[in-house]
Amino acid sequence: MKRRSRILILTLAFVLMLPQLAGAVNDGTNSVYTYNFDYWGEMMESPDAYRVEETVTSASLGLEVPMNAPQSLYVDGETLYVVDRGNNRILELARKDGRFSLVRIIDRVRGAEPETFNYPNDIAADQDGNLYVADTNNNRVVVMDRDLNYLKSFVKPTDTTFDQSSDFLPNKLVVDSAGRVFINATNVNKGLVKYEADGTFAGFIGANKVTYNLWDYIWKNFLSTKEQRAQQAAFVPTEYKNIYIDRDGFIYATNINFNESELLGDAAHPIRRLNSLGNDILIKNDRYPPIGDLYWTEGLQANDYHGPSKLFDITVLEDDVYAAVDRMRGRVFGYDSQGIMLWAFGTRGSMEGSFNGAVSIEHIGTDLIVLDEFAARIAVFKTTEYGQMIYRANAQYTRGDYEGSAETWKEVQKLNANYPLAYIGIGRALMRQDDFIGAMDNFKKAHSRVNYSKAYRYYRQEWMEQNIWWVAVILLVLVILLISRAVIRKTKWEVSEHDRRKALSRH
Amino acid sequence: MTDVRLSAGTERNEGRAAGFSRYLASLKYALYVITHPFDGFWDLSREKRGSMAAAHTILILFLLTYVLKLMYTNFQFIMVPIQYINIYQRMASLALPFLVLCVANWALTTLFDGKGRFRDIYMGMCYALTPYVLIQLPCILLSHILAYDEAEFYNVLISISEIWCAFLVFVALMEIHDFGPGKTLISIIATVIGAMVILFLVLVFFSLLSDAYAFFASLYREIQFRLN
Numbered sequence: 227m228k229r230r231s232r233i234l235i236l237t238l239a240f241v242l243m244l245p246q247l248a249g250a251v252n253d254g255t256n257s258v259y260t261y262n263f264d265y266w267g268e269m270m271e272s273p274d275a276y277r278v279e280e281t282v283t284s285a286s287l288g289l290e291v292p293m294n295a296p297q298s299l300y301v302d303g304e305t306l307y308v309v310d311r312g313n314n315r316i317l318e319l320a321r322k323d324g325r326f327s328l329v330r331i332i333d334r335v336r337g338a339e340p341e342t343f344n345y346p347n348d349i350a351a352d353q354d355g356n357l358y359v360a361d362t363n364n365n366r367v368v369v370m371d372r373d374l375n376y377l378k379s380f381v382k383p384t385d386t387t388f389d390q391s392s393d394f395l396p397n398k399l400v401v402d403s404a405g406r407v408f409i410n411a412t413n414v415n416k417g418l419v420k421y422e423a424d425g426t427f428a429g430f431i432g433a434n435k436v437t438y439n440l441w442d443y444i445w446k447n448f449l450s451t452k453e454q455r456a457q458q459a460a461f462v463p464t465e466y467k468n469i470y471i472d473r474d475g476f477i478y479a480t481n482i483n484f485n486e487s488e489l490l491g492d493a494a495h496p497i498r499r500l501n502s503l504g505n506d507i508l509i510k511n512d513r514y515p516p517i518g519d520l521y522w523t524e525g526l527q528a529n530d531y532h533g534p535s536k537l538f539d540i541t542v543l544e545d546d547v548y549a550a551v552d553r554m555r556g557r558v559f560g561y562d563s564q565g566i567m568l569w570a571f572g573t574r575g576s577m578e579g580s581f582n583g584a585v586s587i588e589h590i591g592t593d594l595i596v597l598d599e600f601a602a603r604i605a606v607f608k609t610t611e612y613g614q615m616i617y618r619a620n621a622q623y624t625r626g627d628y629e630g631s632a633e634t635w636k637e638v639q640k641l642n643a644n645y646p647l648a649y650i651g652i653g654r655a656l657m658r659q660d661d662f663i664g665a666m667d668n669f670k671k672a673h674s675r676v677n678y679s680k681a682y683r684y685y686r687q688e689w690m691e692q693n694i695w696w697v698a699v700i701l702l703v704l705v706i707l708l709i710s711r712a713v714i715r716k717t718k719w720e721v722s723e724h725d726r727r728k729a730l731s732r733h
Numbered sequence: 734m735t736d737v738r739l740s741a742g743t744e745r746n747e748g749r750a751a752g753f754s755r756y757l758a759s760l761k762y763a764l765y766v767i768t769h770p771f772d773g774f775w776d777l778s779r780e781k782r783g784s785m786a787a788a789h790t791i792l793i794l795f796l797l798t799y800v801l802k803l804m805y806t807n808f809q810f811i812m813v814p815i816q817y818i819n820i821y822q823r824m825a826s827l828a829l830p831f832l833v834l835c836v837a838n839w840a841l842t843t844l845f846d847g848k849g850r851f852r853d854i855y856m857g858m859c860y861a862l863t864p865y866v867l868i869q870l871p872c873i874l875l876s877h878i879l880a881y882d883e884a885e886f887y888n889v890l891i892s893i894s895e896i897w898c899a900f901l902v903f904v905a906l907m908e909i910h911d912f913g914p915g916k917t918l919i920s921i922i923a924t925v926i927g928a929m930v931i932l933f934l935v936l937v938f939f940s941l942l943s944d945a946y947a948f949f950a951s952l953y954r955e956i957q958f959r960l961n
Contacts, residue, residue, distance in 0.1 A: 266814050675809050679881030682809075686880070 259579070260571040262645065265513065265673035267520040270644040275560070275569040275613030276594060278579045280325065282604035287319070287328045293602035298398075298539075299588040299595055302351045305329070306588070306595065308604065309359075314343045316359065321590065326606070332357075335368055337376035343368075348398045352405050360396040360409065367396050367409060380407055383419070383427030400471035408477060410466050417504060418469065418477070432504035434466065434481060468586075472542040476501060480537040480550060489517055489534050496537050497550060497561075510565040513673075518552045518559050519570075531555050531574065539586045541594075545624045547617070549587060551596055556581035558594060558607075563624075566647060568616055576601060592617055612641045619651055628655050646672040657681050662688065759784035763791060763863045770901055774908035777860060778853040785852060788859035792831070795862040796824045798870050807876040810887050830928070831858070837927035838906065838920070845920055847910030857909045861901035868894035 258271040284292035294312025301307075306326060308317040315333035319326045334341040345363035352358070355372045367380040382394035395412040396419075402408070405423030408431070417433035446455065466479040477500040484494035492515045499508040514520055518535025535552035537559075542548045546563035557572035573580045583600035592614070594607040609617065619634035632655030635648040642648070653668030654677070662685035669678035690697070762782045766773030777783040800820045803813050835858055839851040849857070872890050879887055907917045 265812075670808060673808065673812065675812075675881045679809060683880045686878075 259573060260569060262567055262569055262642075263514065263520060264644060265646065267514060269521065272569065272642045272644065273612045274571065274610050275616065276558070276571055276607040277610055278605050279593065279608035280606040281578060282319070282326045282606065284602060287317070287326070289317075289328070293317070295599050296597055296602055296604075297346075297585060297599060298348045299586045299597050299604070300349045300351065301588045301590055301595070302355065304590065306590075306604075307349045307351075307357075308597070309346050309349050311346055314346060316343075316346065316349055316357075326604070332374060334374070335359075335370045335376045336374055338368055338370070338379065340364065347396070350399050350401045352401045353403055358399055358401055358407060360399045362395050362397060362412070365394045365396075367399055367407065378425055380409065380421050380425055385427050387416070387429070388419075388427070389414075398466070398469050400469050400477060402471055402475050408469065408471070410469050410479075412465060415465055418466070418479075418500075430504075431502075432477070432479065432498070432500040432506075434483075467537065468539040470540050470542055472546070476507070478540045478542055478548060480540050482536045482538070486522070486534055496535070497540060497548070508565065509563060512564065512566040514567075516550075516559070516561045516565050516567070518550065519555065519557070535559070538584060541587045541589045543589050543592060544617070545620055547620065549589070549594060551581075551584045551587040553584050556584050558584075558587065558596060562620055562647075568620075568647070569613065572596075579605065579607075581605075612638065615641075616647075619648075623651065628658055631655065646674075650674055650677060653677060653681070657684070660684075756784055756786050759787040760790060763787065763860050766860050767863045767867075767897070767901060770904040771908060774857055774860070774905045777857060777905075778849075778909070783856050783860060785856060788856040791859045791862055791866065792828070794866045795859075796828060798866045799827055800824060802869055802873055805873050807879075809879075809881040810876045810884060833928045833931055834858075834924060837931055838924040841923050841927050842906075842910050842920055845910070845912075845916070845923075847912065847920070849909035853909050854906075857905035858902065861898060861905045864894050864897040864901065868897075 258269060260272050260274045260276075261269045262272050264270050291313055293308070293310050295310075296308050297311045298309040299306060300309075304321045306319040306321065308319065310317055313333075315331055317331055318329040320329045333343065335343075343359065343361050343364065345361075346359050347362045348360040350358045356377060357370050357372075357374075359368050359370075361368050365382060369377040369379060371377055380396075382388065382390075384390075388394075392413050396409045397412050398410040400408050406428070407421040407423075409419040409421070411419055414430075415434065417430035420428040420431055422428050467482045468480050470478045472478065479498045479500060481494070481496050481498065484496065488494040489496065492510070494517070495506055495508070495515075496518065497508060497516050498506040501507050508516070510516065518537055522534050523532050531554055533554060535557070536554045537550040538553045540548055540550040547560060547568065549558055549560045551558050552572075555572070556574040557570055559570045560568040562568055571579075572584075574582060576582060581596065581598045581601070583598050584596055585599040586597040588595045592609050596605045596607065597603075598605070615634055615638045619631050619638060622628075622631035622634060632652045635651035638645055639648045639652070649668045649672035653665045653672070653674070656662075656668060657665040657677075657680070662681045665681040666678055666685060669681060759782065762773070762777075766777060766783075773782075800823060803811065803818060803823065804815065804820070835851070835855050839847075839849070839854050841847075842849060842854075868890055872887060872894075875890070876887055903914075903917060903921070906912065906920065907914060910917070910920070912920065
């Protein structure tokens with residue numbers, strides 16, 4: 227009997243443990259193309275948000291000299307500029323009937339000294355259509371009008387705050403609506419170099435903070451010898467990788483120099499939104515900051531890609547949605563204005579829709595244009611129905627059309643049930659319709675504590691109003707029970723005490 | 734014959750009943766211990782007020798509370814990746830360190846002139862976990878009543894239970910071994926180090942064991958290969 231029950235218990239325990247023993251393992255390999263993260267940072271495969279619409283190559287443009295290490299894209303209306311650095315020229319493409327074709331090749335500036343470019347890295351245009359080219363090895367930013375006549379140039383500031391011993395190497399630039407120019411220059415670590423429209427130097431903004439940890443500091447200052455110290459890098463801030471200016475005049479900057487530990491603690495800020503004072507005002511309301519990939523070791527082979535995403539460029543779309551391109555794994559990450567990831571797609575490789583040297587990203591409307599420097603190829607991505615719905619839901623929400631937004635999110639949900647934003651969008655609409663239980667259910671699925679808490683408070687209040695009498699009655703009964711118990715005990719004690727005294731007095 | 738057997742049965746039953754009521758009394762004694770730790774832990778084994786059965790019960794309740802807390806607390810307060818949780822593993826990750834610490838404490842306090850035997854230490858440690866069960870079990874219910882911005886109530890209760898437990902552990906060791914506070918503190922630090930040494934030895938032992946096994950297995954295979 228006893229033995230049999232023991233066997234039974236052992237069998238039961240084994241059966242209970244069975245599902246744990248045969249647990250499925252997610253190896254997190256990069257087998258997916260489009261994905262988003264769930265609450266736990268797990269990659270959830272999703273329908274494609276973007277697909278390649280067109281691939282622009284030297285051949286498709288009919289170039290005699292093929293593109294050589296193109297570095298940067300710039301969109302002005304329907305015109306796309308490509309900085310072909312290896313050939314010291316700029317290609318102007320126009321989009322007609324959804325196809326890009328070559329308009330002209332810009333390789334000299336009429337009336338400038340020198341007229342040709344030397345290692346150009348970036349281009350921008352102001353509101354009048356004047357072109358600004360970061361002509362790196364000519365140490366200038368040269369400005370020309372639409373007809374390529376020289377207007378002015380921005381050169382090394384003579385101000386003492388600028389290190390006069392080093393060369394002025396403008397690398398990336400943006401122009402704001404007032405014609406002010408912000409230049410990211412190699413070897414300048416005080417931030418972006420700012421010029422007024424008339425060409426005068428106006429200081430630096432948005433310096434990258436110096437980062438070092440305590441151990442580095444101790445090692446450098448107390449433990450290393452003079453010779454060692456001379457060989458170590460100084461603690462200096464680094465320049466940005468790329469910059470973009472949105473229509474409100476905020477500069478988005480990406481940064482690829484940081485420690486992995488800083489990234490995990492949200493101290494690295496690989497994406498920044500700089501205001502006019504140079505402070506980072508990027509909104510981060512998600513569990514994870516916008517840093518690109520959350521998994522940095524994919525696969526087990528030595529040639530797999532290790533390390534955090536290296537965001538080489540960024541572009542800002544409608545409603546403050548921004549997309550950044552990662553060189554490391556050839557991926558594009560889209561975030562909404564709250565810093566919540568909308569989608570990520572892409573992979574390394576030379577197939578259509580994958581990149582080996584993603585270096586620049588731009589957009590026309592919701593179309594994304596990504597430049598691959600090694601393949602000298604431009605991929606034009608168009609939204610799928612799914613991607614379009616995400617934009618629409620976002621726009622509806624921003625406009626204040628919450629019900630419409632919820633309807634769109636429901637459509638999104640039909641295509642991708644693992645989309646936290648959809649649950650939150652639907653939950654918000656339900657909450658406005660006083661369906662608190664439904665809202666709570668949706669918020670719970672999205673793991674959104676704050677929203678759940680809001681809905682729950684309304685629900686609790688409603689419940690209390692409906693059941694206040696029951697609660698009062700139960701509380702009253704409890705109080706009465708407790709009091710009567712105390713009274714009974716006291717009486718019992720008094721009776722026994724009385725008896726005891728009586729017995730004592732009798733003796 | 735029948736009478737004798739009957740009476741033996743009733744005797745056993747009576748013995749059982751008495752044992753059970755003693756068990757209940759010793760379990761109830763936990764409430765006295767946590768409110769009067771200095772007296773309570775002194776009498777726990779010296780006056781035989783506690784029992785091993787009650788200690789096991791409290792330990793099991795402690796592990797259950799921990800698992801229930803992980804699984805049923807409202808997600809506003811504790812968010813665990815429930816899809817990856819292995820409750821047996823979670824329970825073992827609490828129970829094994831607990832036992833290792835008890836063993837380490839016993840091993841070291843024997844050298845430090847501690848008065849406690851192993852069963853005294855184990856019993857004391859188990860009884861010291863009572864506030865965890867008493868406070869955190871209702872906290873699971875509470876978590877379904879509170880909203881996220883009222884999390885302070887929840888957190889304060891959790892903190893109280895943890896601090897209370899830590900205090901009880903300290904007092905328990907002091908009373909069980911008849912140590913002063915300073916010596917108790919030193920013995921606790923030594924216990925933690927001792928537990929690490931034990932873990933290290935266990936790891937070394939197992940890795941040596943697996944090496945030895947691999948050696949003999951390959952030897953066997955080699956011989957078999959040669960013989961064929």
